[in-house]
Amino acid sequence: MSTLITGIAELTTQDPERRVLHDAAIIVDGDRIAWLGSAAKAPAADERVDAGGRAMLPGWVDSHTHMVFAGDRSAEFEARMAGQSYAAGGINVTTRATREAGDEQLAALLRARIAEAVRGGTTYLETKTGYGLDVAEEARHARIAAGEVDAVTFLGAHLVPAGADAGEYTDLVCGPMLAAVRPYAQWADVFCERGAFDEEQSRRVLLACREAGLGLRVHGNQLGPGPGVRIAVEVAAASVDHVNHLEQADVDALAGSWTGWDRDSAEGEPGTVATCLPACDLSTREPLAPGRLLLDAGVEVALASNCNPGTSYTTSMNFCVGTAVLQMGLSLDEAVRAGTYGGALALRAQDEVGSIEVGKRADLHLLQAPAAIHLAYRPGMPLTHAVWRAGKRIV
Numbered sequence: 001m002s003t004l005i006t007g008i009a010e011l012t013t014q015d016p017e018r019r020v021l022h023d024a025a026i027i028v029d030g031d032r033i034a035w036l037g038s039a040a041k042a043p044a045a046d047e048r049v050d051a052g053g054r055a056m057l058p059g060w061v062d063s064h065t066h067m068v069f070a071g072d073r074s075a076e077f078e079a080r081m082a083g084q085s086y087a088a089g090g091i092n093v094t095t096r097a098t099r100e101a102g103d104e105q106l107a108a109l110l111r112a113r114i115a116e117a118v119r120g121g122t123t124y125l126e127t128k129t130g131y132g133l134d135v136a137e138e139a140r141h142a143r144i145a146a147g148e149v150d151a152v153t154f155l156g157a158h159l160v161p162a163g164a165d166a167g168e169y170t171d172l173v174c175g176p177m178l179a180a181v182r183p184y185a186q187w188a189d190v191f192c193e194r195g196a197f198d199e200e201q202s203r204r205v206l207l208a209c210r211e212a213g214l215g216l217r218v219h220g221n222q223l224g225p226g227p228g229v230r231i232a233v234e235v236a237a238a239s240v241d242h243v244n245h246l247e248q249a250d251v252d253a254l255a256g257s258w259t260g261w262d263r264d265s266a267e268g269e270p271g272t273v274a275t276c277l278p279a280c281d282l283s284t285r286e287p288l289a290p291g292r293l294l295l296d297a298g299v300e301v302a303l304a305s306n307c308n309p310g311t312s313y314t315t316s317m318n319f320c321v322g323t324a325v326l327q328m329g330l331s332l333d334e335a336v337r338a339g340t341y342g343g344a345l346a347l348r349a350q351d352e353v354g355s356i357e358v359g360k361r362a363d364l365h366l367l368q369a370p371a372a373i374h375l376a377y378r379p380g381m382p383l384t385h386a387v388w389r390a391g392k393r394i395v
Helices: 074-081 091-100 103-119 135-146 166-181 199-211 228-234 248-256 278-284 291-296 317-327 332-339 341-346
Strands: 002-012 020-029 032-038 047-058 060-062 122-128 151-157 187-192 215-220 239-242 273-276 301-303 364-367 384-389
Touching: 002 364, 060 317, 060 341, 074 278, 091 135, 103 122, 103 135, 103 384, 122 384, 135 151, 135 166, 151 166, 151 199, 166 199, 187 199, 199 215, 199 228, 215 228, 228 239, 228 248, 248 291, 273 291, 273 341, 278 317, 291 301, 291 332, 301 317, 301 332, 301 341, 317 332, 332 341
Parallel strands: 002 047, 060 122, 122 151, 151 187, 187 215, 215 239, 239 273, 273 301
Antiparallel strands: 002 020, 020 032, 047 364, 364 384
């Protein structure tokens, strides 16, 4: 069954030419994009949908979330707004609540968060473990996530549990925990930060996970300068996330990782994506990640929600993209790209999603607005009108 979607006032493709088409149309055939171009030249299809003069984007690709959790940390947030600093210790609070929740409860909570994200235009979603922090719980959370999201990341190295020895816990992560989670995960991550995992421990975890066949990601340089970015580039991680506190050597290392990638053709070997998490930065009152600096240096940037109960309890990619324009110095095109194609690069899914191109999965986001600039021009407004995922309208 083919569907012609016509009456698109502005079609932002995020293809290699970064084309923005006006008075456009698109044909979806099954789960794929079969044609796009001028509405006046659109071929026939089995059915027709009128976009009503609205703007269309690729579906958001949210490449960094922590959605498998129970409980609430609003008191921690309130204290932080009153002046307390963020030190990552609240992760233990969520770990206790999540361990107490049964499988059905956790799955229902996860599905509700996914549904909320979809209503905001997200069509491809990563989520992490990291609130289990023992073998059985990490495996349970990975199994629950695997049935619901596009990409599962093993984050047993989120925090050393209270009372545990850091070295012994790192051994556990690299051994029995990794083995238990491996059937459900495609990626591994480590929180390389003071108060969490140091350089040696982070490298051990990443190398063990790579040996097990997992792709690599890193939480790095959130709370201050540190080795996270350097390690991420060293191990060829697909992304390093947060990146609030960068030195010139970090920027240079990230830029150097992209020398094998041809942006004009979208071919070659992609480097390490720098993922900015603006909703988290606002919640923790950290300096906003230097997305402008990174782009100017030639680094591919992604935007993600970092949905989690402690520092970024939102699924709204619309908010993150608007904030990047209003507060981070990104142009609209750069921010939309970071929330779509940039996220796809961070998940190495760029051949499947992240742009509107013939042959790619038909993940489409129709705005309740005539142009994408309304994402920043009208911040906080519910601007998602319709969403298609793999060719099926789901909103």
